[in-house]
Amino acid sequence: MQKTLKQLHEELKNGTITVESLVIECKKTIAEKDGDIHALLGLYSDSLISSQIVVAEKMFKDGKANTLTGIPIVIKDNILVKGELATGGSKILEKYHATYDATVIKKLKEAGAILIARANMDEFAMGGSTENSAFGVTKNPHDITRVAGGSSGGSAAVVAYGGVPVSLGSDTGGSIRQPASLCGVVGLKTTYGDVSRYGVMAMGSSLDQIGPFGNSVEDVEEVYKIISGYDELDSTSLSNESRKPKVENLKKIIGIPMSFVNREGIDKEVLDNFNISIDMMKNFGYIIKDINIEYLEKALSVYYILMPAEVSSNLARYDGIRFGLSHPGETSIQSYFESRTAGFGPEVRRRILLGTYVLSSGYHDAYYNKANLVREMLRKEFEKVFQEVDVIATPTSPVPAFKIGEKSQDPLAMYLADIFTVPVNIVGVPAISIPSGKTSSGLPLGMQFVASHMSEGTLFTIGKEFELAIIK
């Protein structure tokens, strides 16, 4: 059993352990285990780690320590830490050093957290298995012949094997929740605009959110408290006005889109586990309500139109001129082709081409505009459902961790693994994945709870009850 952040905090405070000894212990576990798993792309510089240890020790001495002070944390490699490598899992940024701190990093540094290492990921967060990383796949700590999920596979795996208690990832269509589910840890996707995106490499700007991984709902909540908040450097950051805490009177009703969950392609063990888990919640006094969301079935299509459109725009910045990999061509235009072709992997190129297509003249109305309208309809439907239920529950992933290579040659099959997580990003609401047991062969399974905008508190309350129900 891993220690919780609060337990570690107590031990640091009363001197049973020191910040330095905790860091050494984490580094030791990483050195022992990461060779097999490959959750990490590298440790941060000694100077960064040791300067943060000094900051943390001083905070304890001055009585200013919080729950994250002195806690080692791993960061997904698409989040910028000034002066440190930040590759985004891509060859095009293999040697790129971040020129500034992301807002979440600034907050973690101020809280006295110890940034330990950079986590492996699918290239620019595009994928569901980390097989698209330019630096090799991350293996699942529960079975190294299987994937850890993705795109934040490294952030999930390092927590799962005990390298660090918490980590950060990013979630555009399920990239925190799905690997959390496949690795048996907790992962939180926050409300769109809740956590600042300043300093995270943009993929789908209307969908991306940063969020934490941890061993328990409580640990994830502790990290969330530190990283959320208005940021003037993020133009889509939610204003303080819209953050006013909601009155939390739970209706004790869980909504389940039954026909959406009981679908073709869902693994039988996943479905059985889901039904058992829901039954356990009934013991906690929850009422289950079948809900119908008309456009839910279309969310995946909406996603695979809007996301590539945003990808094709966002990734135009990698031009081989201002930073990153550069392969000179005969002309300046030719240099773009050479640099981008050499720097981007197949999935990234595929999504850029797709996005270029759906945005091109003649198709823009049929795809991009139509998808935006369906998105708005879906958002309305969710709002309506949340007047009746506290949370919506689905399995996080329709399948447990799959074999390395099983889906990598079939992009559409890989996309379908996002079916339960994608709608959440389309409508911008928060969601959490919590371990719900294991398959007969010992692979972790996860339960996804979805709440309304800025109702992370509801997820934490219900999530903690769910953890208790599962232990029983």
Next chain:
Amino acid sequence: MSFTEQDLDNLSSLARINVTKDEKPKMLLDMQAILGYVSEINEISLSNSSVEEERIALGEKGVFNVVREDVITRETNSNTKTLLDEAPSVKDDYVKVEQVLK
């Protein structure tokens, strides 16, 4: 839904990305499969009034520009070296590029 090799060539030149001869057949199949799948949204008929309603809703949704006064917030040249250090090719305080006009 027909997505042709010609379409792929056009996109590749628009997106400044080469697709090699070896990659082409699979890339073409993948694109056709994905576009075939997402084209299902064309089956959704949104009545004109609801479409119009959504357009208005989108406008009212609080989609607004976030701007600030155009004032210099940093000391001149304070970031120059950091940024130039990341540029692939540099001359003095400039990023060096291929000749544009010949």
